[in-house]
Amino acid sequence: MEDMLRVGVITSPHGVRGEVKVFPTTDDAARFKTLKQVVLDTGKETISLEIEHVKFFKNMVILKFKGYDNINDIEKYRSKDLLIRREQAVELEEDEYFIADLIGLAVVTDAGEALGTVKDAMETGANDVYIVEMKDGRELLLPAIGDCILDVNLDEGRMTVHVLDGLMDL
Template sequence: MEDLFQVGVITAPHGVRGEVKVFPTTDDNARFKNLKTVLLDQGRGTRELEIEGVKFFKNMVILKFKGIDDRNDVERMRQAKLLVTRENAVELGKDEYFIADLIGIQVVSDEGEELGTISDVLQTGANDVYVVSKDGAKDLLIPAIHACIQNVDVAAGQMEVHLLPGLR
């Protein structure tokens, strides 16, 4: 299971006082108000940054980090990912899962047929769609709805599904 989750990507500096524009990669932009720290993915490791200020502008989040007060300091952060630990991740409701935890789990039908592993999750707006891949077979697209998803056991790495007519 993943211990770090991406919540955004720094796109550009904002102003001259060290603020950055962040494209959020989380479902809930308001979660940035409650974050005290984030981890900056530097490629070869992470660096913890304390959040000093949060503003929202259009579809972006403007963040100010403590101790970073110059535009030149944040210029080097372009395209860097912002991560949070599992402890700082949003609390999940019933039948909700982190996409990072679903990627790679085995999918079996309610008839016992091994269908493959989840290779991607498409977010369509209405409901997510799980992309199930298996060597030598065409990808299977399974909607994340109660009629299809029978059981998910992230710890065991397995999902049981019911294939509705027309899904094959």
């Protein structure tokens, strides 16, 4: 399991006083109000940042980090991930999982046939859709609904699914 979870991506500076626009990658952008710190992944290193204040504009979160007071301080972090430690994450309900924990799981049908591995997940509004990279290189899109996703076992690294009629034809 991943120790760090992505909650957003810096898209651009906002104004000249060191604020940044962040595209939230969490289900609830309002959770930024309660976050005190995030970890910036620059690709070469990680930097712990203290959040000074939070605003919201359309689908974006505007963040100001302590000690970053002008556009030049923050411009270099465009397109970089903002992470939190797992212990800062929201409590999940039963049958809810972090996408980072699902990626890489082996996908097996209820008949015992190995299909491939979870490559990614798409959030569609109605329900998530898991992208499974099959052994032959094709992708299978599985809706994250109870009729299709039968069991997720993170300890064993396996997801058991029922492939609904027609899904393999797409």
